[in-house]
Amino acid sequence: MKYKLLGNTGLRVSELCLGTMTFGGKGMWTAIGGIDQQVVDELVKKSIEGGINFIDTANVYSEGISEEMTGKAIRNLKLKRDDLVIATKVRGKMNDGANGSGLTRKHILNEVEQSLKRLNIDYIDLYQIHGFDELTPLEETIDVLDSLVKSGKVRYIGCSNLAAWHIMKALSYSQYNRLSKFVSLQAYYTIAGRDLEREIVPLLKDQNMGLMVWSPLAGGLLSGKYNRKMEAEAGSRRINFDFPIMNKEKAFDIIDVLEPMAKEKKVSVAQLSLAWLLHQRIVTTIIIGAKKPEQLLDNLKSTEVTFTPDELQKLDEVSKLPPEYPGWMIERQGGDRKKQ
Numbered sequence: 139m140k141y142k143l144l145g146n147t148g149l150r151v152s153e154l155c156l157g158t159m160t161f162g163g164k165g166m167w168t169a170i171g172g173i174d175q176q177v178v179d180e181l182v183k184k185s186i187e188g189g190i191n192f193i194d195t196a197n198v199y200s201e202g203i204s205e206e207m208t209g210k211a212i213r214n215l216k217l218k219r220d221d222l223v224i225a226t227k228v229r230g231k232m233n234d235g236a237n238g239s240g241l242t243r244k245h246i247l248n249e250v251e252q253s254l255k256r257l258n259i260d261y262i263d264l265y266q267i268h269g270f271d272e273l274t275p276l277e278e279t280i281d282v283l284d285s286l287v288k289s290g291k292v293r294y295i296g297c298s299n300l301a302a303w304h305i306m307k308a309l310s311y312s313q314y315n316r317l318s319k320f321v322s323l324q325a326y327y328t329i330a331g332r333d334l335e336r337e338i339v340p341l342l343k344d345q346n347m348g349l350m351v352w353s354p355l356a357g358g359l360l361s362g363k364y365n366r367k368m369e370a371e372a373g374s375r376r377i378n379f380d381f382p383i384m385n386k387e388k389a390f391d392i393i394d395v396l397e398p399m400a401k402e403k404k405v406s407v408a409q410l411s412l413a414w415l416l417h418q419r420i421v422t423t424i425i426i427g428a429k430k431p432e433q434l435l436d437n438l439k440s441t442e443v444t445f446t447p448d449e450l451q452k453l454d455e456v457s458k459l460p461p462e463y464p465g466w467m468i469e470r471q472g473g474d475r476k477k478q
Contacts, residue, residue: 139189139441142422144223144264145321145348147294151223153416153441155192155350156185157427161207162200169379171200173429175207175214180431182211188438192223194324194350194425196268197253198230205256212258219259225350226253227298227324229268241271241279250286266296266324270304277311284317296350298324302337309345322348322422326382328356329396329414329457330389336465339420348422354415355408357381359389362397362407366390388457395456405443406436413443414453 141150163172173181182193195204205226212222228249231239239245253262265286267279286292297305297320305323312319323342327334327349342349355361358375368386396407403410415421428434445453 141191143348144294144422146346147321147348149223149263149294151192151348151423152190153421153423154188154190154412154438155194155225155423155425156182156190157352157425158193158195158204158208159199160427160429161195162203164200164203167200167204170375171204171427171429175210177429177431178207179211179214181428181434182208182217183215184431184434184438186215186217188435190438191221192225192423194225195257196227196230197232197249197256198227198268201232202252202256205253209257209259223263224257224259225264225266225296226257226262227266227268228253229271241267241274243278243282246279246282246286250291254291261291261293263293264296264322265292265294266298266322267300269299270301276304276308280308280311280315280317284312287318294318294321296320296322296324296348298350298352299326302341305338305341305347306345320347322350324350324352324425326353327351327415327418327421328354328360329411329453330356330360330392331382331384332457332459335459336462342420349420351415351421351424353382354412354424354426356384356389356411359384359386360393360396360408360411362393362400392453392457395452399449399452403443405439408436409440409443412437412440413445414450416440416443417445417450 140153142153143149144151159167160171160173161178193208195208197205228246229239229241232249237244250265265283283295287295295318297308300323305320309319323338325334325338393407396410400407400410412424415424426434426437428437
């Protein structure tokens with residue numbers, strides 16, 4: 139396991155991060171998870187044994203149950219809190235009240251206390267906004283997040299599922315008002331979904347932000363267990379929860395290249411899909427989730443996979459994005475003044 143700095147900080151996080159969306163299973167999350175505490179403890183244990191020091195959860199996962207189970211696993215396994223980097227998120231709907239969701243001062247201050255209580259910890263290492271809230275001024279959100287850092291309840295702040303202009307606006311406000319800045323973005327990125335490379339990846343490079351990848355197997359589609367008719371074994375995630383949105387035909391064209399490569403290397407398609415992400419320099423950590431220990435162990439082995447330059451080129455060719463304006467014009471005009 140390798141460890142990388144999280145954005146422009148000195149915090150070292152494992153290149154694989156344990157995701158907890160499968161913990162519990164309540165409401166809409168039953169289609170994704172549903173595992174009990176015994177399995178949760180085993181997954182956390184095997185993750186730590188595999189070198190993972192980073193755990194990501196969210197208050198909305200199974201309506202708070204995921205955070206509770208994560209906290210119980212840490213206590214059951216007697217893990218040292220200071221050895222762990224714990225991340226959670228705020229934004230989603232947590233109750234039916236008029237202010238039960240969003241990124242207002244009221245909602246964030248209430249939810250951070252609830253997350254701390256459920257996780258049974260004194261501080262959160264990385265507190266992330268889980269999306270955009272059009273009704274709340276971004277300034278209000280940044281101000282309250284900065285107050286949480288100053289209070290010691292939160293060490294760093296991050297964001298998730300934002301557009302490039304959202305992120306840049308937030309960073310600029312923080313910089314010019316000397317407030318805490320987002321150090322990372324949690325976003326969807328896979329070999330079958332490279333949209334992030336258009337606007338957001340250049341921003342992350344320019345601003346030295348970390349990238350945490352969610353759903354690196356495209357909701358299980360890149361696990362190798364689906365065919366073009368979307369047939370798979372009962373209980374497979376995409377059968378009941380067809381998400382994230384993607385071009386499935388292109389995805390299966392990519393899988394057609396991955397499968398013989400996987401056979402030759404004697405690894406799984408899932409391992410190759412994860413390894414491709416690990417070979418992208420912009421990626422800080424990949425969030426891996428599992429229902430079974432054997433799935434987790436398979437994912438952990440992705441850190442051992444290597445590619446030849448020819449293999450990487452072949453994968454790039456089959457998965458690259460089609461040209462889109464203004465990208466193709468920037469490339470055309472900027473060829474004579476590129477950084478080496």
